[in-house]
Amino acid sequence: MSEPAHIILADDDPIMRELAEAKLLEAGYRVSTAENGSEALKILKEKGGKLVISDLEMPVMDGFELTRNIRADRLISKTPVLLITASDRADAVDEAFAAGASSFLAKPINWTLFSHAVMFVLRASNDQERLRIALDQAEAGAQFKDGLMSVMSHELRTPLNAIIGFGQLIAERFSNDSDLVHKEYAEYIVDGGKRLLGSVSDMLLASDAKSGPIEINATDITVGDLVTESVNLVSVAADAAGADISLTLQDSELEVFCDRQLLTRAISKLIENSVKFSRKGVKVNIAAALTKKGDLAILVKDNGPGIPAEIIEESLVAFKQSDMSLRRSKEGLGLGLPLAQAIAESHEAKLKLDSTPAEGTRALIILPKERVRARVERKSATAA
Numbered sequence: 001m002s003e004p005a006h007i008i009l010a011d012d013d014p015i016m017r018e019l020a021e022a023k024l025l026e027a028g029y030r031v032s033t034a035e036n037g038s039e040a041l042k043i044l045k046e047k048g049g050k051l052v053i054s055d056l057e058m059p060v061m062d063g064f065e066l067t068r069n070i071r072a073d074r075l076i077s078k079t080p081v082l083l084i085t086a087s088d089r090a091d092a093v094d095e096a097f098a099a100g101a102s103s104f105l106a107k108p109i110n111w112t113l114f115s116h117a118v119m120f121v122l123r124a125s126n127d128q129e130r131l132r133i134a135l136d137q138a139e140a141g142a143q144f145k146d147g148l149m150s151v152m153s154h155e156l157r158t159p160l161n162a163i164i165g166f167g168q169l170i171a172e173r174f175s176n177d178s179d180l181v182h183k184e185y186a187e188y189i190v191d192g193g194k195r196l197l198g199s200v201s202d203m204l205l206a207s208d209a210k211s212g213p214i215e216i217n218a219t220d221i222t223v224g225d226l227v228t229e230s231v232n233l234v235s236v237a238a239d240a241a242g243a244d245i246s247l248t249l250q251d252s253e254l255e256v257f258c259d260r261q262l263l264t265r266a267i268s269k270l271i272e273n274s275v276k277f278s279r280k281g282v283k284v285n286i287a288a289a290l291t292k293k294g295d296l297a298i299l300v301k302d303n304g305p306g307i308p309a310e311i312i313e314e315s316l317v318a319f320k321q322s323d324m325s326l327r328r329s330k331e332g333l334g335l336g337l338p339l340a341q342a343i344a345e346s347h348e349a350k351l352k353l354d355s356t357p358a359e360g361t362r363a364l365i366i367l368p369k370e371r372v373r374a375r376v377e378r379k380s381a382t383a384a
Contacts, residue, residue, distance in 0.1 A: 004029050006030045007052075009033045010035070010039065011054070017033050020053065020114070027119075029118075037060065041066055050079075050080075050125065051118065052070065052079055052082070054066050056087060063084075063085070064095060080121050080124070082103045082118065083105070103117060145207070156200050163190075164193040164194055164197065167189040167190040168186075168190055171190060202335045206339060209339070218258055220256070220257055221258065221260045222256075223249055223252055223254045223255075223256060223296070224252030227286055230267035230268045233268035234275065237275055237276070238271070238275050241281075241282065243284055244281065246283070248285060248288075249288045250289035255372070256367060256371055258367070259343075266343035267286070270336070270340055270363040273363075274301075274304060278304030279304065284301070284302045285299070285301045285302075294369035295372070296366070296367040296372045298367070300363045300364075305358060306357040307361055340363070349365055349371075
């Protein structure tokens with residue numbers, strides 16, 4: 001059986017103290033009484049308490065000051081305070097809540113209402129305590145997850161890089177020996193290592209994105225190089241799918257001030273989605289052009305199956321492939337579009353999706369004009 005809640009009652013009127021104490025004892029609470037706020041504060045600090053009930057107008061320390069003192073002390077700041085007054089001041093209630101009061105009752109006391117008010121404030125306080133505990137546990141879990149992701153990233157990347165590197169050497173050796181069967185086996189090892197390394201990197205980036213805006217290391221890169229590097233990142237998958245990739249660049253010499261690695265990764269994720277979720281031989285067009293406002297629009301368009309309108313929003317949520325069961329036909333973590341969106345946002349850019357079932361999908365990254373400039377302008381500024 002749980003111990004009765006300890007309530008501290010502060011009132012300079014002995015009759016009010018006696019009546020309120022009797023009601024509280026009748027309800028099964030433990031009660032400590034005080035003649036002013038100073039005594040109540042001392043009891044709370046020494047003995048603790050689940051609730052402080054205080055008159056507003058008392059000598060030495062009134063209810064307002066008592067409440068403010070409780071809220072200012074980290075150890076007791078969460079203690080609920082129920083203030084009672086006979087004051088007819090219009091702003092008394094506002095001032096009480098501004099001081100940090102949990103609830104408020106006016107004199108003369110309705111004792112039935114008094115008992116229910118005490119029960120309500122205690123219940124609300126218990127609910128808030130459980131919520132704080134749950135929040136603390138959630139925050140601790142999030143910190144553990146972030147720490148685990150960082151450790152996993154470091155511990156997995158080193159051996160994976162070794163597996164990929166030595167796998168490539170072995171594949172090259174078998175190729176030189178014209179042993180095509182074992183060369184293919186070695187290439188499977190390399191591809192598997194690269195896939196796992198990519199998944200680890202994606203999970204770490206997704207964790208970073210959830211914690212806040214992704215930090216970028218911005219440098220200048222031409223639109224031509226940006227698109228070419230993005231295509232190269234998915235060349236193996238594109239070749240395996242027989243994808244027909246074409247480029248339409250308004251000005252390949254335009255320069256973009258961006259995180260080269262991250263933005264190419266975002267564009268490659270869009271291309272990868274077009275290839276992965278389309279039939280063999282899908283046509284993918286990558287275009288880049290300036291808008292009328294001077295922003296740079298980078299388009300990845302395919303003639304694949306498209307995305308139904310009702311799941312476009314879901315597709316931007318991490319780990320939310322339309323089918324995430326172990327029997328799903330397409331591999332992956334469901335992080336492609338969410339990561340592309342997070343990377344776009346880190347560049348003050350927008351990711352827009354437009355899709356028509358059976359006709360294809362258009363993914364558009366729109367970079368603000370502040371990140372775009374002609375190469376000739378940059379060289380002139382440097383020379384000046």
